[in-house]
Amino acid sequence: MRTIALYSIKGGVGKTTAAVNLADAAARSGTRVLLWDLDAQGAATYCFRIRPHVAGGVRDLVRGSDGLERHVRATDRTGIDLVPADVTLRHLDLHLDRTKKPTRRIHRLLEPLRERYDLVVLDCPPGVTLATESVFAATDVLVVPTVPSTLSRRTLTQLTDLLDELVGRLPGGDGSGHPRMPAVWPFVSMLDRRRSLHHAVVAELIEHVPALLPTPVPTASVVERIGVERAPLAAYAPRHPATAAFDELWAEIARRLWLPPPAAATR
Amino acid sequence: MSATVVTFVGSHHLEPEASMDGLVERNAAAPVTTVLLDTFDGRLHAAGLLAIVEETGAGTTELLVAGDGAVPVRLAVDARPRTAADLPVGPLPERIGRLLDVRVLLPVLEVRSRRRRLAVVDDEGKERVRVDVHVDVAVDVAGDRDDDGDAEHDDAADGAVFFVVHALVGYAADAARVRDALGRHGTRRVDGELPVALAALLDVDLRGISGTPGAELDRRQSALSGFRAVLDDLAATIDANRPGTIDDLDPEFLHDLRVAVRRTRSILGHARHVLPGTVRDRARSEFQELGTITSPARDLDVQVLEWDDLVSTFDAETAAALDPVRDLLVRRRAEAHDVLAAELSGTSCAELLDRWRAWLDEPDVDGGTQADDPLGEVVADRIERTQRRLLRDGRAIDDGSPAAALHELRKDAKKLRYLFECFASILPAAPRKRFVTRLKRLQDVLGEHQDAGVHAAQLASIARELHASGVEAETLVAIGRLVELQERRCTDARARFADTFDEYDSDRTEAALSKVLGKLRR
Ligand SMILES: Nc1ncnc2c1ncn2[C@@H]1O[C@H](COP(=O)(O)OP(=O)(O)OP(=O)(O)O)[C@@H](O)[C@H]1O
Ligand SMILES: [Mg+2]
Numbered sequence: 055m056r057t058i059a060l061y062s063i064k065g066g067v068g069k070t071t072a073a074v075n076l077a078d079a080a081a082r083s084g085t086r087v088l089l090w091d092l093d094a095q096g097a098a099t100y101c102f103r104i105r106p107h108v109a110g111g112v113r114d115l116v117r118g119s120d121g122l123e124r125h126v127r128a129t130d131r132t133g134i135d136l137v138p139a140d141v142t143l144r145h146l147d148l149h150l151d152r153t154k155k156p157t158r159r160i161h162r163l164l165e166p167l168r169e170r171y172d173l174v175v176l177d178c179p180p181g182v183t184l185a186t187e188s189v190f191a192a193t194d195v196l197v198v199p200t201v202p203s204t205l206s207r208r209t210l211t212q213l214t215d216l217l218d219e220l221v222g223r224l225p226g227g228d229g230s231g232h233p234r235m236p237a238v239w240p241f242v243s244m245l246d247r248r249r250s251l252h253h254a255v256v257a258e259l260i261e262h263v264p265a266l267l268p269t270p271v272p273t274a275s276v277v278e279r280i281g282v283e284r285a286p287l288a289a290y291a292p293r294h295p296a297t298a299a300f301d302e303l304w305a306e307i308a309r310r311l312w313l314p315p316p317a318a319a320t321r
Numbered sequence: 322m323s324a325t326v327v328t329f330v331g332s333h334h335l336e337p338e339a340s341m342d343g344l345v346e347r348n349a350a351a352p353v354t355t356v357l358l359d360t361f362d363g364r365l366h367a368a369g370l371l372a373i374v375e376e377t378g379a380g381t382t383e384l385l386v387a388g389d390g391a392v393p394v395r396l397a398v399d400a401r402p403r404t405a406a407d408l409p410v411g412p413l414p415e416r417i418g419r420l421l422d423v424r425v426l427l428p429v430l431e432v433r434s435r436r437r438r439l440a441v442v443d444d445e446g447k448e449r450v451r452v453d454v455h456v457d458v459a460v461d462v463a464g465d466r467d468d469d470g471d472a473e474h475d476d477a478a479d480g481a482v483f484f485v486v487h488a489l490v491g492y493a494a495d496a497a498r499v500r501d502a503l504g505r506h507g508t509r510r511v512d513g514e515l516p517v518a519l520a521a522l523l524d525v526d527l528r529g530i531s532g533t534p535g536a537e538l539d540r541r542q543s544a545l546s547g548f549r550a551v552l553d554d555l556a557a558t559i560d561a562n563r564p565g566t567i568d569d570l571d572p573e574f575l576h577d578l579r580v581a582v583r584r585t586r587s588i589l590g591h592a593r594h595v596l597p598g599t600v601r602d603r604a605r606s607e608f609q610e611l612g613t614i615t616s617p618a619r620d621l622d623v624q625v626l627e628w629d630d631l632v633s634t635f636d637a638e639t640a641a642a643l644d645p646v647r648d649l650l651v652r653r654r655a656e657a658h659d660v661l662a663a664e665l666s667g668t669s670c671a672e673l674l675d676r677w678r679a680w681l682d683e684p685d686v687d688g689g690t691q692a693d694d695p696l697g698e699v700v701a702d703r704i705e706r707t708q709r710r711l712l713r714d715g716r717a718i719d720d721g722s723p724a725a726a727l728h729e730l731r732k733d734a735k736k737l738r739y740l741f742e743c744f745a746s747i748l749p750a751a752p753r754k755r756f757v758t759r760l761k762r763l764q765d766v767l768g769e770h771q772d773a774g775v776h777a778a779q780l781a782s783i784a785r786e787l788h789a790s791g792v793e794a795e796t797l798v799a800i801g802r803l804v805e806l807q808e809r810r811c812t813d814a815r816a817r818f819a820d821t822f823d824e825y826d827s828d829r830t831e832a833a834l835s836k837v838l839g840k841l842r843r
Contacts (some may be wrong), residue, residue: 084384086392103447127491132385132395135490137625159731170392172412284446308411 057164057174059236061194063216064209065180068199068243070097071277071294072300073177077268078286079304080173081133088164088171090127091139092146092189093179097186099138102129103284115163116149122163131286135171147184156184161192187220193236197267197280199243202255210240210263216317239310241303242270325389327500328518329484329508339595340568341441341502344452348438352378355432356401357516359572360424361565363529368420373514375400386413387514392490402426423626425571430516430525431461434483442493449495453515455483460519464564484508485515497731529560532577534584540697540747540841544595545688547696551588551743553681555581560674567662572622575661581613582608587739593704594691600680601689607673618661621654624776642799645792646783700744701841707737708834715822724774728816734760752836759833761823771816777807 060069060076070093077089088198091098096106104127108115115125125137150156166176178189190196198213200206221235240263259266271277274296276287283290287297354376359365365372384402387393394413402408403425405418434455440448458481460561484503488496504510511518519528536554558581565574589596589605628647632640653839664670680686691699711733719727741748741757784800 079791081394082396083409083411084386084394084396085411086394103445105445105447128489132393135392172416305410306410312411312415 055164055168055171055174056195057176058195058197058307058311059178059189061176061178061186061189061196062180062198062200062209063182063212064201067180067201068271070101070177071280072197072241072243072271072303073098073175074101074280075286075288075297075300076304077134077173077175077308078131078288080175080308081131082301083304083308085133085308086170086172087134087166087175088137088173088179089129089134089175090137091177092143092185093139093177094141094143094146095179096139096141096143097281098177099136099140099284100283101280102131102134102136104129104136104138106138106140108138108140109307110208111140112145113142113149116146116153116159118159118163121166123167125310130181131289135169136236150184150188155187157187157191158189160185164192182216190217190220190236194311195237195239197306198238198240199271200240200259201244202246202252202259204250204251204255206255207258207262210238214238227235234321237265239267239307241267244273245270246273257263267303267306269299269306271299271303272296323520326387326512326514327486327488328511328513328515329486329500329503330511330518330522331484331503331506331508332480336705337433341499343441343443343449344439344499346437347440347448347451350435350437350454350456353434353436355434355516356428357430357520357527358426359429359527359529360421361427361529361562362424362494362531363527364420364823365426365626366527366529370417370420371514371517372417372426373516374398381438382410386513387419388511401428401589423572427463428571429527429529430520431463432458432516432519432803433460434458434515441499442822448489449492450489450499451487451489452499453483453485456514458483458519460523462523462525481564483515483518485518487719493542530554530558532558532562532573532580534558536743538696538744538745538746540695541818542696543559543688543692544694544696544699545686545692547700547744547747548588548592548595549681549686552585553678555585555588555743556674556678556681559585560678563665563670563674567665569658569662572626575615575619575622579612579619582615583735584718584739584743586612588743591707591734591740592689592690595699596689596692597687598689600686604677607677611670611673614664615661618654618657620779621650621657621692623772624650624779627656631803631806634806635799638795639799639802642793642795643803645787646780646800646803649783649787665691696744697747697841697843700740700747701838703833704737704740704834704841705838707733707740711737712826714828718822720819724770724815727767727770727815731764731771734764734767747841748837749840752833752840756833757832757835759825761828763821766814766817766821770811770818773807773810773814777811780804780807 058076060073064068073089081087089098089102099106108150109125110119114120115122122137126135127138128134142180145216150159153159155162160176167174176189176193178186198210200210217235217238240259242256242259245256256270268292272295274294275296276291277296279290280287287294287300291297325549334653341385341638356374356376358372358374360670368388369391370386370388373387375383375385382398382400383395384398385395396409396413399408400407405414405421407415408417432455434634435457437454439452441448441450442454457610461523463778486496486499500510509520513521517527519525534551534554536547536550560579562574562578562581566578586605586608589601589608592601625647628650632643632647635643711730712734714726714730718730738760739755741753741760780800784797788797
């Protein structure tokens with residue numbers, strides 16, 4: 055099981071959109087996906103037409119008394135299950151803080167589902183909170199939607215600084231088998247090809263951010279319709295370039311996650 | 322807990338929507354072909370996995386991979402996948418590839434039908450349970466899985482309606498309601514997806530055909546009947562693997578066929594006083610010939626299969642220089658398979674197998690002097706003698722012995738191993754496993770020694786050929802390194818032999834063996 059989190063310090067950059075469509079692209083290539091909606095707004099939950107309801111509220115969820123499994127709902131898309139959010143998630147930090155090792159909580163809750171899923175996708179709220187640290191400790195990769203703007207590189211730098219700062223604090227650097235800091239793989243979100251500024255920013259990202267996922271997601275009104283259609287893009291616009299972009303983005307992520315790095319000796 | 326997917330079979334056309342709230346049509350009736358895939362030996366089934374391909378009239382092909390209680394996945398594919406390499410990069414090829422190894426996926430059961438897709442949908446527009454309704458159902462069973470050899474099974478499905486109810490995680494109550502409603506309509510309930518349910522209705526064994534000897538024996542039965550049962554089981558394995566070998570579907574067909582032939586020869590060798598002499602002599606020579614026919618193709622299979630591993634230790638340049646060798650091996654392999662296919666599909670091979678199985682089927686045959694002895698005693702004697710010989714030959718080997726001496730010892734070990742495998746059902750499990758583990762360790766060293774030696778010689782001869790045909794010097798140098806590698810493997814195995822044999826020639830082996838023999842003779 056691999057875990058990726060759609061994360062950004064900034065809000066409204068396309069995290070939920072990517073979480074929903076990457077989960078769908080993954081499932082359509084044969085991956086068993088668990089999408090966990092960690093945002094009290096429940097946007098991902100809404101996109102899959104699932105009732106925003108956390109049985110027993112966030113308190114039971116965090117405690118994990120009956121395991122995360124009891125919260126899991128199958129979506130209409132084969133291969134994607136979802137842990138829904140509801141408004142009680144706004145107290146996530148509060149309840150995490152009451153547990154023993156709050157930063158390891160999400161990891162602990164996912165552990166029993168290791169054999170059941172190939173991929174966990176975490177849809178995170180923006181910002182930096184205790185829950186953020188718990189997400190970092192649970193994930194292999196932070197997939198970071200990056201909107202082309204002159205500030206986008208600065209936002210990425212802030213994120214890596216944050217991770218550097220946390221490395222010292224989180225259990226992990228001590229070789230005890232604790233989760234370590236995730237990799238950061240940004241991608242360009244909401245690219246408008248008609249704007250020359252966008253081209254300049256993308257060129258700059260390509261040059262300075264080696265881990266950048268090379269496929270940009272274009273701005274398109276069909277993407278905004280997700281909230282109306284309440285289904286991933288592929289369900290209502292299978293041949294749209296934005297759908298293809300998410301598919302290609304997923305293929306790149308899958309290659310990085312599952313293909314062994316090219317060994318020196320082999321052809 | 323109920324199975325995730327349950328099929329209900331109704332004998333008349335039910336109107337499910339009429340009896341269930343919220344059940345709506347998602348897809349109108351359309352033709353679909355549903356094909357259950359597995360390896361010849363049922364590896365997915367054994368692992369609790371299902372691979373089903375759905376081909377629609379619209380020309381789309383989807384692969385469904387599921388397992389009871391497991392999260393299913395569904396993906397578009399260009400064609401029916403045969404190997405893990407036909408699947409997109411990600412966890413799925415990894416998950417399935419580990420199981421398949423060198424085997425390919427083949428159709429087990431093919432269902433043609435018209436499918437309507439229904440679902441119970443809530444006020445958010447979310448599906449809570451899915452129901453596929455199949456009518457006009459016709460079934461094809463793959464020839465080798467079909468007991469009565471009757472390819473079409475229209476009668477079993479004739480006029481029936483199949484309701485396949487898919488429960489969704491988190492919505493168990495909705496699925497239960499649908500199942501209850503369907504159950505009330507006098508339907509028959511079978512767990513599993515449509516092809517699995519049909520397999521159950523048609524008595525199709527999803528376990529597949531394994532190469533492991535499976536004769537069920539009793540140590541008190543007569544030696545003649547026991548030996549004949551073992552030989553019959555082996556003959557069935559040869560027969561079952563013959564078409565797949567001829568079509569060169571995957572290397573395991575030839576492997577299993579060849580091992581069954583060798584086991585047959587070996588058991589015939591042990592059957593001197595059990596089977597009638599004339600029958601035994603003739604069969605021995607015929608199966609020896611059959612075995613010989615299979616050798617070149619199998620050798621080349623192994624070389625091609627091991628190639629990537631072998632070459633992976635080299636740098637990229639050396640590896641590239643070896644490409645012509647690989648190409649040659651691949652070509653040779655194809656040629657050898659063509660020759661083999663011609664032999665195996667020829668009349669003499671078919672006649673041999675028919676005659677042999679006819680004799681094994683005869684109710685009353687005369688036997689040798691030990692024919693009526695209890696099977697357990699005869700097998701115990703054979704094991705004891707073979708072990709004695711193995712120890713004698715092994716103890717005679719020292720650092721100066723020729724390679725041929727180790728090859729002979731390898732044959733002794735194989736004869737012993739085949740006895741343990743073919744008569745496994747009358748041997749006590751625990752000491753049998755202990756003994757076989759020890760024997761296997763010895764066999765591994767002997768096998769490594771011989772295979773590496775043979776490969777080195779074959780590569781050297783390829784080098785001579787390529788040299789004559791004017792190949793690049795780099796290639797010849799690279800082959801030289803490959804030959805060296807194989808020779809080193811051979812020498813290493815030789816060096817390990819003495820210790821490995823001493824380890825085998827010990828009280829612990831003896832203890833396990835005497836437990837086995839004691840039980841056989843009791
Ligand atoms: N490629 C795109 N083209 C057009 N609109 C987009 C695109 N991606 C996202 N949007 C729109 O931008 C808005 C924000 O997207 P989204 O909700 O995915 O961001 P988010 O980072 O999850 O936001 P939040 O921080 O509030 O969770 C939504 O209205 C969405 O429809
Ligand atoms: Mg969001």
